[in-house]
Amino acid sequence: MANADQLPMGGISSARPAPQPVVHDDGRASFRLEAPDARSVEVVPMGDDNGMGPGPYPMARNGQGDWTLELGSVRPGFHYFLYRVDGSARLDPYGEVYFGWNRLCHGLEVPDPQHDFYWPRAIAHGQVCEHYYNSRLTGRVRRAVVYLPPGYTTGSDRYPVLYLQHGSGESERSWTWQGRAHLILDNLLAEGRCRPMLVVMDNGYAAPPGLADQSEVARGENLFEAVLVDEIIPSMHKHFRAIDDRRSRALAGLSMGAGQALRIGLGRLDLFASVGALSGGGRGFELQSSYDGLFADADRANRELERLWIGCGRQDRGYAGAEAMHIELEHAGVRHDWFACEGAHEWQVWRRCLHALAPRLFVAG
């Protein structure tokens, strides 16, 4: 387990004042917000299957103008929440924030007694690199977050590349801040359990020049596929020691990113030999017709796909769709990995998915 002194790596400062809320060893979480003149303050979990429970939870005013709340038995993992003060969403300047739900949110990180694979350890660490590239398609300088495995910055090796996408309303920071992808890779690599690789985490929204609003983009103008294929991948080969070979290139994502990974990846098998879908992409799947009928010919799919990886939490409302896709593929003889674990549509599942997926990439069999 994580050392109690070993704080989670906050996104904005690694040496900051005591974090709020406080999570106790037994899983209770204590919230405190200063709002002496407020009439009502609530903690609002974001989303329907939040590990904090549905909420909202009213906070109680104490003598000093602070409002407090204690929640027992919060599910381990990362849970988005906001404060609601007199009816309006607010953030606490002393809290930690994350980009989710198309805005800044707080996050409650509850350690998991069963899993410590995503906590920092005193081992060799890779770097998390912000790569800026000139995007002609969007008319902007865009940013990709790139995990460099330990040794990259002093060595000369070339590496395979996993392109890893976030979910709806999130950003290129999500896989490291919320998901701790870099710590998961560091820990796997220290245990010799996966191949050193670059992990490229870009923003899955890409607006045409002049448009900045994610919601406008989401309404059908998302240029992400073109940006990925024509700008991000070439930029990775120009600026990093990435192996330029389809067998050394994987595309995976969660939720919205799972849909992107399946649609873009299976449509461009000339570019990607491995595709991963985390908690998404199963809905409406038809073996004969989906993805241009790729899976109607199991032999072809097995020949062209080095790794097809499907994972989902058992309490995710998309679980039935993901499992049905897995069963159809199994019956048809399409080789794939299937990973089911406890959990809903949430980061703890995606952390576990990445921990299971990464060792299966860029290896034979």
Add this chain to the structure above:
Amino acid sequence: MANADQLPMGGISSARPAPQPVVHDDGRASFRLEAPDARSVEVVPMGDDNGMGPGPYPMARNGQGDWTLELGSVRPGFHYFLYRVDGSARLDPYGEVYFGWNRLCHGLEVPDPQHDFYWPRAIAHGQVCEHYYNSRLTGRVRRAVVYLPPGYTTGSDRYPVLYLQHGSGESERSWTWQGRAHLILDNLLAEGRCRPMLVVMDNGYAAPPGLADQSEVARGENLFEAVLVDEIIPSMHKHFRAIDDRRSRALAGLSMGAGQALRIGLGRLDLFASVGALSGGGRGFELQSSYDGLFADADRANRELERLWIGCGRQDRGYAGAEAMHIELEHAGVRHDWFACEGAHEWQVWRRCLHALAPRLFVAG
């Protein structure tokens, strides 16, 4: 000037909903906050010499439950602010946040008609790298932010290193998020105006194990010098292609970081040949006695210091002290750079300082 489509690089997402507040071409800034049930909402500039003026500025309720404010003639640059709703500090989930004043703050970025050296351009970009290292002294995994010049990630060259420190209440993110150090270096390098270098931006607070609070640390337990000398610098040589030579190592900082740079740098001339003080370190300076009397012997100082760089904004309340230090050094024949520009104790000055300082590092004469 920056293209209107070319949004500032937000810290948390490079493709996010339309930012708040909106800054117009003529320098006016429009603020909007949703708070239908609030009784009073204000915009509170942080600090005494904020470019927004002293404030606080009451916002006006409009028909839809939004509160709005328009400020004219805001000084160009970056200005910290918070919202105050019914007496309590609050952040807007749709705004951008920065770590300053020991908490999360909003920032107002007003383009400067005279300077575009810190805006993204379609040129070669370096990377901004989060380097995680195991800190025995603090008992934690700490994070340094490292700028890699264009070409680092594919090349094999070794580079000189500038260690660059933030101010009081800020963090290792400040020089890139608030200061845009990476864009300043990118732009200087594209113009051939400075030597390619690594810039290491670490957190200037370093608490002993078990202590997490910056304010406790600030009360005299800051281990930063030991962490810098015994952990950060060795880690840079182990994990990056950094030239290990005092003439290829500079230490600079702003405000609190200026004090750290002078005290640590001038005390360890075996490690650093160049030292830079931005808006700080001049108070109480005595030529004969400060810094162990280094400047009492101008010949020795000139022999041992390749570059001593002092800069300050003319409206900074520390300006007189900085200028007095400069004049004393000048009279004593101690070779140094002196840079004064318009501005107070604020990021626009520190951006200009870095833009002036970087070309003077790691070059003869």
